Amino acid sequence: MSTQDNISVNLKVWRQDGPNDKGRFEDYSLKDVNTHMSFLEMLDVLNENLMKEKKTPIEFDHDCREGICGSCNLVINGIAHGPEARTAACQLHMRHFKDGETITIEPWRATAFPVIKDLVVDRNAFDRIMSAGGYVTVATGNAPDANALPISKVHADSAMDYAICIGCGACVASCPNSSAALFTGAKIAQLSKLPQGEPERKQRVKSMVEQMEKEGFGDCSNFGECEAVCPVGISISAIATMRTEYVKAMFS
Amino acid sequence: MSSFAYALQTTIGRKILTGLTGIFLTLFLIAHLSGNLSLLIPDGGEAFNRYAEFLHDLGPLLWIAEIILVILFLTHAYIGISIYLNKKKARPVNYSYYKSQGGPSKQNFASRSMLISGSIILLFVILHVMHFKYHLFSPETYMTSYDGQEMVDLAKHVEVAFLNPWIVAAYSFVMILIGVHLKHGVWSAFISLGAKNPKITPVLYTVGGVVAILLAAGFLLLPLYIYINGGLS
Numbered sequence: 278m279s280t281q282d283n284i285s286v287n288l289k290v291w292r293q294d295g296p297n298d299k300g301r302f303e304d305y306s307l308k309d310v311n312t313h314m315s316f317l318e319m320l321d322v323l324n325e326n327l328m329k330e331k332k333t334p335i336e337f338d339h340d341c342r343e344g345i346c347g348s349c350n351l352v353i354n355g356i357a358h359g360p361e362a363r364t365a366a367c368q369l370h371m372r373h374f375k376d377g378e379t380i381t382i383e384p385w386r387a388t389a390f391p392v393i394k395d396l397v398v399d400r401n402a403f404d405r406i407m408s409a410g411g412y413v414t415v416a417t418g419n420a421p422d423a424n425a426l427p428i429s430k431v432h433a434d435s436a437m438d439y440a441i442c443i444g445c446g447a448c449v450a451s452c453p454n455s456s457a458a459l460f461t462g463a464k465i466a467q468l469s470k471l472p473q474g475e476p477e478r479k480q481r482v483k484s485m486v487e488q489m490e491k492e493g494f495g496d497c498s499n500f501g502e503c504e505a506v507c508p509v510g511i512s513i514s515a516i517a518t519m520r521t522e523y524v525k526a527m528f529s
Numbered sequence: 530m531s532s533f534a535y536a537l538q539t540t541i542g543r544k545i546l547t548g549l550t551g552i553f554l555t556l557f558l559i560a561h562l563s564g565n566l567s568l569l570i571p572d573g574g575e576a577f578n579r580y581a582e583f584l585h586d587l588g589p590l591l592w593i594a595e596i597i598l599v600i601l602f603l604t605h606a607y608i609g610i611s612i613y614l615n616k617k618k619a620r621p622v623n624y625s626y627y628k629s630q631g632g633p634s635k636q637n638f639a640s641r642s643m644l645i646s647g648s649i650i651l652l653f654v655i656l657h658v659m660h661f662k663y664h665l666f667s668p669e670t671y672m673t674s675y676d677g678q679e680m681v682d683l684a685k686h687v688e689v690a691f692l693n694p695w696i697v698a699a700y701s702f703v704m705i706l707i708g709v710h711l712k713h714g715v716w717s718a719f720i721s722l723g724a725k726n727p728k729i730t731p732v733l734y735t736v737g738g739v740v741a742i743l744l745a746a747g748f749l750l751l752p753l754y755i756y757i758n759g760g761l762s
């Protein structure tokens with residue numbers, strides 16, 4: 278952690294012109310980086326410098342910049358979302374880096390998340406897993422009364438612990454096997470705790486697991502790395518819940 | 530394909546099978562260790578030899594047990610290898626630099642080397658059966674008799690083997706690897722089989738570590754004792 282207001286950093290950034298390009302690392306150095314900037318703001322400054330030099334800026338994904346949309350997928354110094362636990366890359370501040378430090382930035386690497394350009398990857402595989410079963414049936418017509426459906430506090434809280442998943446894909450990126458078990462497990466676990474999830478409960482777990490398989494993610498070896506990098510700290514209990522839900526769906 | 534057969538082949542089915550076979554193999558190790566430790570009874574190996582004789586006399590029952598064990602080993606090894614191959618397919622281009630975040634992560638030497646520790650264990654098991662069952666490395670068969678009953682002196686066979694420093698060293702190395710495999714394995718099996726209470730899972734990791742250490746230490750005790758003591762008694 279740096280206590281200075283300004284630091285210099287060396288950056289080793291993955292550049293890839295398109296899905297079929299082989300890609301390579303390029304080195305940049307940036308002086309007078311304000312330590313109160315976020316990591317993405319630091320990249321904005323770098324990109325502005327690049328544009329002034331008539332060079333192609335670095336493509337990286339971002340949207341909310343407040344840790345809720347899950348777009349900012351960067352592997353920073355070998356760790357998905359960087360060195361701070363429970364922090365998305367957009368919430369990471371430059372004060373966590375040392376003056377003169379070399380920072381390596383890579384995209385999520387997984388067959389299921391092909392690189393589109395530079396640091397941007399295609400995470401549609403997650404959307405297809407969601408379409409396979411991550412929904413509930415609701416009656417159309419007038420909106421039902423609020424709180425008409427009683428849910429115990431324990432279940433509501435526990436569902437919330439899984440519902441906070443922002444779908445960023447850091448679990449896949451950090452998993453030595455590139456498994457999507459934490460993401461898929463969180464969605465299944467969330468809906469299994471709520472009465473709204475009940476009608477599709479059995480079909481949901483079967484379909485979502487089948488889709489996860491089709492997308493080419495790896496197996497889960499219970500490394501728990503996903504939980505460690507998850508910006509919202511989802512527990513691997515989600516994965517164990519997915520397994521018990523799957524077994525229940527098979528035997529009933 | 531029936532839906533059950535399909536289910537066994539999904540990532541979840543495979544993990545449940547690894548967990549189940551791993552747990553049964555661990556239980557087998559505990560039973561095997563209890564048998565071995567009967568050698569420490571100072572009765573010239575009688576309890577151990579009678580136990581071996583009893584197992585032999587089971588005949589077909591013993592064959593069934595052996596076949597089940599072979600199936601457990603092969604299923605476990607097959608899935609372990611296929612998980613490794615899947616992992617290569619799921620990320621063909623590796624990170625140039627990769628680090629664990631630490632914290633709740635269970636990524637460590639033990640969990641990262643499951644395939645290596647497992648493969649060495651498999652090789653060891655084959656040599657071990659050849660050695661103690663088919664007398665590959667020490668062809669003599671020792672005989673003894675208790676109350677007029679002739680039987681194979683397997684205790685003597687074990688004693689001779691563990692007076693050889695090379696056998697003791699190789700055996701000890703593999704027993705430590707079994708400990709390393711189980712350090713991650715026991716905990717992992719619980720999670721594979723659906724342990725999900727966040728209050729209990731950290732305890733399970735500690736329990737796994739203790740089981741791993743106890744099993745490795747138990748198996749190390751006998752060869753080291755025989756070698757250092759210069760024999761069984």
Ligand code: HEM
Nearest residue numbers: 498547548551554555606609643644647651714717718721
């Ligand atoms: C005495 C023999 C053995 C015992 C007691 C044992 C025990 C275990 C246990 C309890 C697990 C955890 C299962 C899970 O993750 O659900 C495991 C995992 C594993 N075992 Fe073994 N094992 C043995 C032999 C072997 C052999 C012969 C191999 C050969 C390749 C092997 C390879 C693996 C691998 C690769 C894993 C990790 C699977 C994964 O990545 O999820 N094991 N073992």
Ligand code: FES
Nearest residue numbers: 342346347349367
């Ligand atoms: S940009 Fe939205 S979570 Fe980081």
